[in-house]
Amino acid sequence: MVKDRNSFIFRFLSTLFVILAINFFLPRMMPGDPFSTTSADEVGEEIIVMTEEQRLYYMNYYGLDRPLYEQFLVYMKNLITGDLGRSIYYKMPVSDVIMLHLPWTMLIVVGAIVISTISGVVLGTLSAMNRKKGSDRIMMTGMIAFAEIPSFLLGLILLLIFSAYLRLFPLAGAITPFANYNGPAEQAWDILCHAFLPVVTLSLSQLTGVYLLTRNTLITVTTKDYIRTARAKGLGEKTVWIRHALRNALLPVVTRTGFMIGIMMGGVVLVESVFSYPGIGMTLRSAVVGRDYPLIQGILLIIAVSILICNLLVDKIYGKLDPRVVI
Amino acid sequence: MSLLKINYLKCHYLTDINTVRAVDGISFEIEEGEILGIVGESGSGKTTVALGIMGLLPENTAISGEILYRDEVISSLPESGMDRFRWKDIAIVFQNGLDVMNPVMKVGVQVTEPMIKHLDISPENARSKCADLFRTVGLDPKWMDSYPHQLSGGMRQRVLLAMALSCDPKLLILDEVTSALDAFTRKEIRDLLVDLQKKNGYTMLMISHDITFVSSVASRIAVMYSGRVVETGPVRDILVSPRHPYTRGLVHSTPDIFVYKDLWGIPGDVPAGDEFKGCSFSPRCTQKIDICNKASPVLMPVGGGREIACHRGGIAGLLEAKNLSFRYLLPNGEYLKAVDNVNLEVMEGEVLAVVGQTGSGKSTLAHILANVIRPECGEVLFMDGNVSGGNYGNRVNGVQIVFQDPFSSTSNRFTVLDAIKEPLYINKIGSNGDRLQMVKNALELVRLPTTDNFLGKYCGELSGGQRQRVALARAMVMEPKLLIADEITSALDVSTSANVLRLLKGLQNRRGFSMIYISHDLSLTLKIADRIAVMNSGKIVEMGNSHDVMLSPSDEYTKRLVGSRIGLCCHNH
Numbered sequence: 001m002v003k004d005r006n007s008f009i010f011r012f013l014s015t016l017f018v019i020l021a022i023n024f025f026l027p028r029m030m031p032g033d034p035f036s037t038t039s040a041d042e043v044g045e046e047i048i049v050m051t052e053e054q055r056l057y058y059m060n061y062y063g064l065d066r067p068l069y070e071q072f073l074v075y076m077k078n079l080i081t082g083d084l085g086r087s088i089y090y091k092m093p094v095s096d097v098i099m100l101h102l103p104w105t106m107l108i109v110v111g112a113i114v115i116s117t118i119s120g121v122v123l124g125t126l127s128a129m130n131r132k133k134g135s136d137r138i139m140m141t142g143m144i145a146f147a148e149i150p151s152f153l154l155g156l157i158l159l160l161i162f163s164a165y166l167r168l169f170p171l172a173g174a175i176t177p178f179a180n181y182n183g184p185a186e187q188a189w190d191i192l193c194h195a196f197l198p199v200v201t202l203s204l205s206q207l208t209g210v211y212l213l214t215r216n217t218l219i220t221v222t223t224k225d226y227i228r229t230a231r232a233k234g235l236g237e238k239t240v241w242i243r244h245a246l247r248n249a250l251l252p253v254v255t256r257t258g259f260m261i262g263i264m265m266g267g268v269v270l271v272e273s274v275f276s277y278p279g280i281g282m283t284l285r286s287a288v289v290g291r292d293y294p295l296i297q298g299i300l301l302i303i304a305v306s307i308l309i310c311n312l313l314v315d316k317i318y319g320k321l322d323p324r325v326v327i
Numbered sequence: 328m329s330l331l332k333i334n335y336l337k338c339h340y341l342t343d344i345n346t347v348r349a350v351d352g353i354s355f356e357i358e359e360g361e362i363l364g365i366v367g368e369s370g371s372g373k374t375t376v377a378l379g380i381m382g383l384l385p386e387n388t389a390i391s392g393e394i395l396y397r398d399e400v401i402s403s404l405p406e407s408g409m410d411r412f413r414w415k416d417i418a419i420v421f422q423n424g425l426d427v428m429n430p431v432m433k434v435g436v437q438v439t440e441p442m443i444k445h446l447d448i449s450p451e452n453a454r455s456k457c458a459d460l461f462r463t464v465g466l467d468p469k470w471m472d473s474y475p476h477q478l479s480g481g482m483r484q485r486v487l488l489a490m491a492l493s494c495d496p497k498l499l500i501l502d503e504v505t506s507a508l509d510a511f512t513r514k515e516i517r518d519l520l521v522d523l524q525k526k527n528g529y530t531m532l533m534i535s536h537d538i539t540f541v542s543s544v545a546s547r548i549a550v551m552y553s554g555r556v557v558e559t560g561p562v563r564d565i566l567v568s569p570r571h572p573y574t575r576g577l578v579h580s581t582p583d584i585f586v587y588k589d590l591w592g593i594p595g596d597v598p599a600g601d602e603f604k605g606c607s608f609s610p611r612c613t614q615k616i617d618i619c620n621k622a623s624p625v626l627m628p629v630g631g632g633r634e635i636a637c638h639r640g641g642i643a644g645l646l647e648a649k650n651l652s653f654r655y656l657l658p659n660g661e662y663l664k665a666v667d668n669v670n671l672e673v674m675e676g677e678v679l680a681v682v683g684q685t686g687s688g689k690s691t692l693a694h695i696l697a698n699v700i701r702p703e704c705g706e707v708l709f710m711d712g713n714v715s716g717g718n719y720g721n722r723v724n725g726v727q728i729v730f731q732d733p734f735s736s737t738s739n740r741f742t743v744l745d746a747i748k749e750p751l752y753i754n755k756i757g758s759n760g761d762r763l764q765m766v767k768n769a770l771e772l773v774r775l776p777t778t779d780n781f782l783g784k785y786c787g788e789l790s791g792g793q794r795q796r797v798a799l800a801r802a803m804v805m806e807p808k809l810l811i812a813d814e815i816t817s818a819l820d821v822s823t824s825a826n827v828l829r830l831l832k833g834l835q836n837r838r839g840f841s842m843i844y845i846s847h848d849l850s851l852t853l854k855i856a857d858r859i860a861v862m863n864s865g866k867i868v869e870m871g872n873s874h875d876v877m878l879s880p881s882d883e884y885t886k887r888l889v890g891s892r893i894g895l896c897c898h899n900h
Contacts, residue, residue, distance in 0.1 A: 224426050225421065225424055225426040225427045226426055226427060226428055226429040226430070228378075228383055228421075229421060229427055229428060229429075229490075230429065231383060231406075231413075232381050232383055232413060232414070232418075232419050232421075233413060233414050233440065233441040233444075233490075234409070234410035234411070234412070234413025234414045234415070234441065234444070234445065235410075235440060235441065235444055236407070236410055236444070237406060237407075239440075239444075243432075244429050244432075247429075247431055247432075248429070248430065248431060251431075321431065322430075322431055323430070323431060323474040323476070323477075324430055324431075324474070324476050
């Protein structure tokens with residue numbers, strides 16, 4: 001048991017190290033550097049073009065002119081003390097920048113996971129129960145066709161319909177700027193309205209996966225002998241489906257939900273851009289454009305660690321749900 | 328009123344490409360308190376019957392016929408209607424498998440679940456009742472809190488049994504409950520079932536391919552083959568004198584019944600496809616006649632509470648000897664009674680061994696049966712014709728004999744080809760080209776080479792084992808219905824004789840002819856014989872199933888014969 005735990009920690013740390021190395025070297029392999037940006041990302045943004053002298057000064061100031069391995073060692077050393085470095089663009093500690101944007105992303109990612117998992121499981125169950133009937137066929141065809149739409153396109157369509165034409169939801173941002181709230185309820189409502197479309201977009205992009213997994217696992221599970229046993233006991237269809245079939249079919253869904261975090265972290269960059277949602281995805285995008293190496297590293301690190309932690313949690317939860325698995 | 332009645336039940340599995348007739352029109356009844364066993368090999372439709380009664384057949388099953396429980400038709404009820412009967416009236420003990428219980432639910436919960444649903448009792452009461460049930464089936468109640476994968480196969484089977492008993496069902500169906508268990512657990516489960524039946528009077532339907540297990544618990548047996556019942560009757564009668572060729576094959580392939588005999592399964596397979604209209608056993612049957620390929624037989628009562636489905640009315644007789652006697656005139660003018668008033672019968676596809684010491688009249692009897700010598704009185708009937716007038720030795724599908732000494736029964740000056748071809752030549756069977764092919768076929772049967780080189784060899788050049796096989800091939804070329812093998816291995820060494828014997832039994836099993844095997848070697852005959860006749864000074868002193876004769880000989884002479892086997896130094900006889 002102790003040996004298992006040690007090997008687990010070793011695996012975790014080595015994975016983390018590889019991720020850190022990739023995070024560090026990958027941005028630096030891109031052409032350009034933080035001080036030679038020539039194109040502005042947004043219309044109206046001021047383009048600052050530095051002279052070669054200024055550029056060299058800043059490169060020296062941030063230590064970017066030193067050999068890569070030296071920079072990497074410094075980065076690792078600082079990381080151990082908990083220092084993620086300073087953002088070149090924001091001129092403040094990377095950790096502060098992340099803490100500023102992470103909650104928004106957490107809000108929509110967690111929201112999307114909850115919504116897509118619950119609705120996917122419910123729809124998948126309904127579909128499996130009506131297997132080979134019209135409703136199942138229609139639902140399945142619809143879902144698969146739907147899954148082919150990329151999430152950013154879906155986001156744009158939703159934005160056009162619900163915000164631009166119907167004006168039901170705000171166009172951009174996470175809160176109404178300069179708003180004065182009459183109490184926390186109103187504030188919460190404002191936040192929900194802003195988060196609604198991004199959450200829906202993200203959920204819809206994951207819904208088909210959960211739906212198909214639930215449906216197909218359930219169909220496989222219902223052919224198992226223990227379902228026949230449950231049916232033989234005369235427990236009634238509802239008990240057979242929910243207690244015996246669904247309970248077993250949910251096991252792979254749990255695993256998938258864990259992995260979904262990783263997929264969503266990728267998707268969130270696009271979705272946040274579409275909705276100008278001030279989450280970590282948007283921040284990452286601007287950091288990449290601005291070659292803000294410390295910020296890129298910091299955000300990628302946070303994403304990687306959260307995926308690792310999620311996988312760990314899934315393993316633990318799975319062990320609780322399936323008594324056959326010993327962790 | 329019977330508890331369960333099944334009327335002409337048919338269950339056909341419909342797949343995209345074909346229809347599988349799993350159950351093809353079966354009818355039976357189970358009286359209250361009775362234990363009915365259904366036996367048959369895998370794929371005979373036994374489990375489909377069980378699932379059909381429980382209403383658990385998959386959706387792609389076409390069901391016709393009726394299942395009545397206490398005179399109420401339950402075969403066409405919807406799921407919810409069936410739930411009224413499930414577990415409270417009819418419960419099933421499934422075959423133990425890894426997936427038979429919900430893998431993520433504690434076994435105790437799975438046992439209490441139906442009690443809470445059907446008996447309307449509180450979870451606490453159900454739990455204490457579950458603990459009682461666990462004790463009844465011989466499990467420590469502490470196992471209630473474990474998951475199925477944590478239990479051994481035997482324990483799981485016990486949990487399944489406890490689960491089935493939980494709502495005190497009227498009818499208990501047991502589906503292959505012991506097939507995956509070791510001998511000890513199997514016996515414990517058997518004792519438990521017998522015990523439960525005695526105490527609570529459960530009515531049981533026991534389904535298994537394990538005829539030994541079923542016969543030790545059940546009172547009546549139905550033998551299923553390819554979706555139909557081919558024979559039913561009281562357990563003891565079926566075991567001792569099976570009437571259907573399939574039942575006999577099943578009983579004979581059971582090591583627990585035939586302890587000494589080598590295992591030989593029933594050769595061949597169930598006919599595939601649904602075009603075949605005849606008796607589904609006919610491709611494997613040794614006694615089929617024309618009608619067997621055209622119509623399938625129906626189950627008919629044959630007396631003694633037995634029913635049988637066979638166009639020939641069960642296993643048919645092949646040869647019958649009545650009051651045979653023969654005396655030799657000794658030089659001193661006295662007569663020696665070699666065969667003294669012998670009566671015997673050989674059935675289709677059966678191996679009868681005639682055992683006795685040298686000089687007991689075995690060979691004389693064999694020669695009379697083969698019409699080599701004529702009896703002084705009495706007659707031998709073969710397929711209802713008289714052997715002495717019928718020339719059955721000269722015909723295809725007749726009687727052939729293989730003699731003891733291959734060195735004198737095959738001529739040194741004949742080539743292998745000539746020796747085997749001779750009977751065809753004498754009896755004018757086939758053209759010359761056909762004969763060569765027939766000889767080669769016969770040689771293949773006895774596992775001898777069919778090269779021109781070998782065919783041209785003189786019999787004098789062959790070894791004893793090879794030569795005996797040539798003699799066997801000479802008999803086989805006439806495709807006999809009855810082969811008389813007179814001490815054919817006694818001139819051979821142990822290893823060669825084992826080879827010849829296995830070859831002979833293999834041929835018999837595959838080709839389905841009957842055989843009279845004459846030998847003085849009891850141990851050897853036990854390996855192949857279905858029945859044994861013991862001969863002493865011209866008389867048959869005892870005749871019966873080979874295991875009965877061996878295990879409980881009744882005649883003094885037989886006892887001496889059994890006792891006279893020389894054991895190895897490490898055995899105490």
